[in-house]
């Protein structure tokens with residue numbers, strides 16, 4: 001692992017954070033940049049798991065990704 005790890009407080013709990021990955025997540029996660037996130041069952045499942053388990057994920061591979069600038 002190359003990224004710095006540190007403990008931070010998020011939503012009232014102390015969690016471990018991979019600082020580099022967390023900073024990249026919003027720009028680089030396919031789901032967070034996908035034009036079909038609102039209708040996507042996989043994204044809903046991932047979101048529910050993240051919420052339940054206090055996780056943050058970055059999706060890097062998906063066969064159904066839709067560029068936001070595509071119709």
Ligand code: SF4
Nearest residue numbers: 031034037040062064
């Ligand atoms: S289609 Fe793929 S990239 Fe888009 S929101 Fe669903 S899981 Fe994420």
